[in-house]
Amino acid sequence: xxxxxxxxxxxxxxxxxxxxxxxxxxxxxxxxxxxxxxxxxxxxxxxxxxxxxxxxxxxxxxxxxxxxxxxxxxxxxxxxxxxxxxxxxxxxxxxxxxxxxxxxxxxxxxxxxxxxxxxxxxxxxxxxxxxxxxxxxxxxxxxxxxxxxxxxxxxxxxxxxxxxxxxxxxxxxxxxxxxxxxxxxxxxxxxxxxxxxxxxxxxxxxxxxxxxxxxxxxxxxxxx
Amino acid sequence: xxxxxxxxxxxxxxxxxxxxxxxxxxxxxxxxxxxxxxxxxxxxxxxxxxxxxxxxxxxxxxxxxxxxxxxxxxxxxxxxxxxxxxxxxxxxxxxxxxxxxxxxxxxxxxxxxxxxxxxxxxxxxxxxxxxxxxxxxxxxxxxxxxxxxxxxxxxxxxxxxxxxxxxxxxxxxxxxxxxxx
Numbered sequence: 001x002x003x004x005x006x007x008x009x010x011x012x013x014x015x016x017x018x019x020x021x022x023x024x025x026x027x028x029x030x031x032x033x034x035x036x037x038x039x040x041x042x043x044x045x046x047x048x049x050x051x052x053x054x055x056x057x058x059x060x061x062x063x064x065x066x067x068x069x070x071x072x073x074x075x076x077x078x079x080x081x082x083x084x085x086x087x088x089x090x091x092x093x094x095x096x097x098x099x100x101x102x103x104x105x106x107x108x109x110x111x112x113x114x115x116x117x118x119x120x121x122x123x124x125x126x127x128x129x130x131x132x133x134x135x136x137x138x139x140x141x142x143x144x145x146x147x148x149x150x151x152x153x154x155x156x157x158x159x160x161x162x163x164x165x166x167x168x169x170x171x172x173x174x175x176x177x178x179x180x181x182x183x184x185x186x187x188x189x190x191x192x193x194x195x196x197x198x199x200x201x202x203x204x205x206x207x208x209x210x211x212x213x214x215x216x217x218x219x220x221x222x223x224x
Numbered sequence: 225x226x227x228x229x230x231x232x233x234x235x236x237x238x239x240x241x242x243x244x245x246x247x248x249x250x251x252x253x254x255x256x257x258x259x260x261x262x263x264x265x266x267x268x269x270x271x272x273x274x275x276x277x278x279x280x281x282x283x284x285x286x287x288x289x290x291x292x293x294x295x296x297x298x299x300x301x302x303x304x305x306x307x308x309x310x311x312x313x314x315x316x317x318x319x320x321x322x323x324x325x326x327x328x329x330x331x332x333x334x335x336x337x338x339x340x341x342x343x344x345x346x347x348x349x350x351x352x353x354x355x356x357x358x359x360x361x362x363x364x365x366x367x368x369x370x371x372x373x374x375x376x377x378x379x380x381x382x383x384x385x386x387x388x389x390x391x392x393x394x395x396x397x398x399x400x401x402x403x404x405x
Contacts, residue, residue, distance in 0.1 A: 161251045161280050165244070168350035175284035183285045 048072050050082065050203050057086075057207075066090065076106050078115075078200045084219075085211040096215075103215070104223035110138035114146045115200040116216055119209035122151040129213065132220065141167040142197065145174060170194060228403040230319050232391050233308035235361060235398040240307035244349050247299065251280045263298040287355055299351040304405050312391025316384035320358055320403070323388070328380040335373035338366055342401045357404035364397040 048068045056065040069083040084099035103109065110133040117129035130146055144166060147159025160179075164171040169187035173194045176184040186194070204212045243262075250259045259279055260270035273279065273295075285292040316322075323329065323339050330336050344360040345353045352359060362370060374381065374389035381389060392399070 157254060157278055157280060158252050160278075160284075161248055164251075164280060164283060164350060165248055168353070172284050172286075175281070181281050181284060183289050183291065184281075185286050 050079065053082070054203075054206055062086075062090065076102055077108075078112065078203060081112050081212055081215060082203065082207050084215045085207055088215055088218075089208075089211055096218075100215070100219040100222045103219035109216075109219075110136040110142070111197070111200065112204075112212075113216060114138055114142050115197065116204050116209055116212050118146045118149075118201040119205035120213060121149050123210070125210070125213050129216065141170055141193075145170065145197070148174060148178065229314045229317055230358065230388075230401050230403050231313040231405070232311050232388075232395060233304070233400040233402065233405070234311050234395045235400045236307040237363075237398050240303060240349065243303060243306050244351075247351070251283070254279050263295065263302055265294070265298055269294050269298075283351075296351065296354070300354070300405055303349075303352060308400055308405070311394045312388070314384060314388060314391075316387075319384045319388055322382055322385050326382065326385065328377050329374075329385070332373060332377065335370060335377070338362060338370040338373065341366065342370070342399070348400070348402075352400075352402070352405070354404045357402065359400065359402035359404070361398060361400045364399075367392060367395060367397075367399045 048071060050072070053065045053068040053072070056062075056068060066083075066086050069079065069086055073079050073083050080099055080102055084096055084103060087093075087096040087099065103112070106112070113129045113133040113136065117126040117133070120126040120129070126146075126149075130143065133146070134143060141163060144159045144162035148156045148163070149159075160171065160174075163174065167190065169190035170193060172184060173186040173190045175181045176186040177194065177198070246262055247259075250262055256270070256273040256276065256279060259265075260273055265273070273282075276282065282291050282295050287293060287296055320343065323343060329339060341347060342360045342362050343358055345357065347360050371389065371392040374385070374392065378386070378389070
């Protein structure tokens with residue numbers, strides 16, 4: 001019995017019978033279901049984030065970065081692409097090759113192409129990646145967003161108008177967050193989509209978009 | 225916030241598509257004079273547009289922003305003028321609630337689905353979606369099917385739904401429902 005409960009009993013607020021003893025049955029407990037098979041193939045959530053890997057890299061600890069990337073790789077997508085770029089940078093073909101095959105088989109590989117194109121900005125290679133994403137049937141909103149680049153005024157304006165017409169909530173969010181247009185406000189309806197796509201773009205830019213683009217080019221060769 | 229009653233408009237879909245296409249072209253070309261002419265803006269607003277580095281930015285601002293308010297109101301006014309003719313306005317604020325939640329309508333899955341489409345703002349072009357408004361559209365076949373479905377449920381309908389059902393029958397072709405145009 002805690003001291004608060006003792007005080008309540010002493011003051012007559014509670015009777016001793018009202019106090020639940022420590023050994024009383026819990027109100028809810030984990031139910032055991034012996035009829036269900038164990039979740040043997042479930043993967044543990046990674047304990048590290050890409051941020052940790054980038055910090056290791058920026059501190060000059062490349063082997064720690066690569067180890068973290070191996071541990072957090074879920075077999076496709078952004079983390080695999082960054083891991084592959086790190087392997088490419090280290091000229092580790094043994095690690096790189098299987099990753100290129102995985103990236104080439106990703107059904108949504110348009111996403112990495114466009115995130116890399118956006119991270120590359122006005123670089124010549126960005127247009128090639130955009131064309132490849134178009135061929136991979138990237139959605140209109142993603143193609144429009146990736147044309148928005150402050151350095152290319154006309155193409156950027158066209159991208160912004162296309163985005164407004166196909167996804168106004170995302171266009172307003174891009175106006176507020178990427179373009180920082182005075183008075184513009186992010187639209188909550190597009191917040192999750194914006195965050196997911198922009199996170200990939202920013203991670204690729206932080207690692208080095210040209211290196212990731214090289215990985216994507218090589219994985220494209222694997223695919224064809 | 226004051227609420228408005230729903231109005232049904234007969235929609236000229238090709239005219240609305242043409243306006244949308246014109247607006248897109250003008251914004252891509254960043255052509256202030258053509259935009260002012262398209263939206264029939266006053267000289268003062270037209271002169272103000274000339275000072276914009278990028279016209280599309282106005283349309284990305286919240287509707288309550290002074291730079292956006294006039295142009296958005298004009299786009300809606302021109303949309304209505306070119307492509308929509310009002311055919312019925314409900315007298316009842318309760319109509320939307322009845323359409324969304326009245327059990328006899330919800331029990332008929334097809335009718336409920338068509339009503340949800342008619343009240344789904346995301347089916348309208350972005351410039352016909354003011355904040356907190358209700359709106360949507362049906363093509364001619366869907367409108368006909370909804371009208372027929374409501375006719376079958378006639379004995380169960382409340383007065384506002386009966387009036388709405390009669391309004392639906394007054395239209396030929398595509399229809400827009402909206403409470404803020």
